[in-house]
Amino acid sequence: MKNISEKEMDPQPEYIKKGYKGSDLLKDKVALITGGDSGIGKAIAVLFAIEGAQVTICYHSSDNDAKQTLSEINKKGKKGLMIKGDLTDSKHAKEIIQKVISEFGQLDILINNAAVQFPQDELSAISDEQIQKTFATNIFAYMYLCREALPHLKEGASIINTTSVTAYKGHEKLIDYSATKGAIVSFTRSLSANLAHKKIRVNAVAPGPIWTPLIPSTFPEEDADRFGKDVPLNRPGQPSEVAPSYLFLASDQSSYMTGQVLHPNGGEIINT
Known part of the structure; x- marks a missing residue:
């Protein structure tokens, strides 16, 4: 897996729609976003700041991307916090x-968004280590963070998980x-049922092909091109086109x- 930062991407991803003006949909809210240094997470962080939230971003290793995202949050007049570490460690979640x-x-809004992917042509090529890392990052970490956050979430809080x-x-x-x-979808539906009596909402977003650093970092150049x-809109989506789904689910709108999943995916019809 190559480690490509957003500055190296061509074309550059779009994180916020030009001229977008907020409506204080998240005024006085505090949001936590994993994988917030780049890609979809960055777009969510900047949009939430414009809409009035104080934002914490968690990231694994891309210091420069995280600092740039934090700078964008601050430019919107909101206080931000960046936390580096390994989300697969339950102690880090605490x-x-x-x-x-x-x-x-x-804490009012928890966005579980960080993920890894390692394309392989055959199941036999997927090592034990890859399976463990993929599951530890993409679903175990979501459960760890939700578990630690729950004592601090009050009525009206929102948890949003990134599926696909x-x-x-x-x-x-x-x-x-x-x-x-797929596990994230089931986790979202189960946790939503478990927390409904506390008036804490749990939903998910299932993006289609979105142009983020994860794509050129994990796919060969010809596949990235x-x-x-192959979607009806015949192009990859931009992070700026996905973040509004999270804003809707995080707000009182x-x-x-x-227990629901939104599908910004370029027009693919999905049986949910």
Whole structure:
């Protein structure tokens, strides 16, 4: 897996729609976003800041991308926090929540978004280590963070998990990744049922092909060049086109929705 930062991408991803003006949909809210240094996570972080939220981003290793995202949050007039570490370690999840509560005194929105993928042509090529890393990052970490956050979430809080179109249609080269994304759908539905009596909503977003650093980092150049061309809209989506789904689910605009999945995927029809 190559480690390509957003600055190296061509074309550059779009993180916010030009001229977008907020409406204070998240005024006085505190949001925590994993994988917030780049890609979809960055777009969510910047959009949430414009809409009035204080934002914490968690990331694994891309210091420059994380600093750039934090700078964008600050430019929107909101206080931000960046936390580096390994989300597959349950102790780190506890540390993250402690830091957020210490800094902001509350947590209203939890976005589980960080993920890894390692394309392989055959199931036999997927090692034990790859399976363990993919599941630890893509689903175990979501459960760790939710577990630590729950004592601090009050009525009206929102948890949003990032699943994928691959949870529904699969992917011939992302077998283990797709399996984790299916697990996220089931986790979302089960946790939503468990927390409904507390008036804490749990939903998910299932993006289709979105142009983020994960794509050129994990696919060969020829596959990256064709990326997103097989959907009805005939192009990959931009992070700016996915983030509004998270905003809707995080805000009171979706107060009657829980256990649901939104599908910004370029027009693919998914049987949910």
